Amino acid sequence: MRVVLAEDLFLLQNGLVRMLEAYDCEIVAAVDNGPDLLAALLELRPDVAVVDVRMPPTFTDEGLQAALQARREAPGLPVLVLSQYVEQLYARELLADGTGAVGYLLKDRVFDSDQFVDAVRRVAAGGTVMDPEVIAKLLAHNAHTEPLGALTPREREVLALMAEGRSNAAIAERMVVTERAIAKHTSNIFLKLDLQPSDEDNRRVLAVLAYLNT
């Protein structure tokens, strides 16, 4: 897997390079500012980019802007955004184009390297990975509004795990039920959110989008 890494803090960049290489990723470029990131993304077209939000030269949301710009020019370019804090606003911006293949995680999540690398892989494969904290805020905000109000608590739980980017198998394991039970839940969710049968991955992305956009 070819990875472009954007992180301006040397220690963290180093740590991420080592971690990703240990999981058989090839770091094709490691940059430390917004303009370089944009150039690297458009030139190298990696399988996935791991991007820090705040970088030089402005030390604001440079990384996020570069990632969004790259995805406007190359739709669906897989990007996993890392940040010291998560904002629903940024999550929505990342999800807005509806092409999936995005992730948005707190930097803390790199502590668990297995899980983190799993998230990187899922984004590279076109999945959507949202930080549990984004999802918790959404749950607090949208529990009673349409169309999510139509979902049962169990279905909402499944949808939340789906938004974290987990597969049916992983959700089943987490909720201690069979994968078939989860498949039933997901098809109910698709039905209630009025998502037409198309390819499964796309519907998952759309369901998560519906979830995040209420």
Added chain:
Amino acid sequence: MSRSMADRVEESLPWFRERLVALGRCLVLHLLVYPGLLCAALAGFAFVGLGFGAGALLLPLAVLAVRRMADQRRELATRWTGTVVEAPYPRRPVFPAGATGVRQWVRWLRSDPATRRDLTWLLLDPVVGGLLALLPVALVLEGVYGFVVCANVRWMSSTGYGDWFVLMHAHYGHGGDLAAISAMGVGLVLLGLWSAPKVLPVYGRWTRSLLAPTPEVQLASRVRQLTETRSEAVDAQAAELRRIERDLHDGAQARLVAMGMNLSAAAQLLEKHPAEAKEMLLEARNASAQALNELRDLVRGIHPPVLSDRGLGDAVRALALDSALTVEVGVDLPGRLEAPVESAAYFTAAEALANAAKHSGGQRVWIDILHRDGRLLMTIQDDGAGGADPAKGGGLRGLERRLAPFDGILVLNSPVGGPTVLTVELPCELS
């Protein structure tokens, strides 16, 4: 022909109405002279009595009465004459209780330059302001009197006297004179009506000349206000730093210490008890995650990253997304605000939103942010039950303190039954 006449009459109605209103105002302003004279008499007694000691009791009463009177006139002048007249009085300092306090209060009242100007006004106003306001009223009355003369001329003539009206002798049988008198009366009434709205601004200028604060007083009150807000801002900053220090000390710092201890314990246990060492390491990892969480919350409280990233508009949108209520945000800002203003406005919105969620009982909030004529205008309205009491809400006072160094104004309008509308006005430039 008659139709167009009626039209003309109808068209001139607003002209008359406006002038009648102005005339009425002149009349009221003139009549106010008489209670003013009473007040002046009271003040005179007080000053004469001062020599005998009795005035010490009467003086503050007189000064306060004069102030009330002057305040009323300032308000009327501002409302009716288009001349804004602000009060020049400084805020009352805190005096000790008992006789010394009363003595200090009296001295403070007497030495206030505004008191002297008030008294000068009180003496001159019956002459200047009173006559000025009387002028249009007198013209109209004199004109009306002309008609009275005409109507009564037969009776008056029969007594053998006749009557005079503005240099014209009215006598029964002299139809030409009566016509002239009537014309004169109409002329005077019209002149009076015409002059009433012209007199009002002059009256306003007169009132302002003595009742408005002098430049020195304005400067002094500005300095006082700046001193107050500066010391409040410094206090608030110091309190904020103390809070941050405490949060760091009890939170992240403590967790880092625990982490270090766990790590060194793990290093010692690594060879002999690898299982326990692993547990220690996991604990250290959790502690670091918790420390990060606490630091994140702390940073949000100091200056939310989204605010520095995107500015006020998006930061308030982010707030709206995190709120438990349904919040609609409208932003019309062509540029970024200065950082301190941006931060003050952001925390005002955050506090207002939190209050709406906690107390209003409403479901929806509308936030509008725009920049006009060098001012940031922000309104936050909810659909709740209203009845928010600014005196009770310590949060509101805190917001005022936050906005005061920027000369920001905060207005809370919350009638019982709702809606609650908070309006913030902050002078600032866009970059």
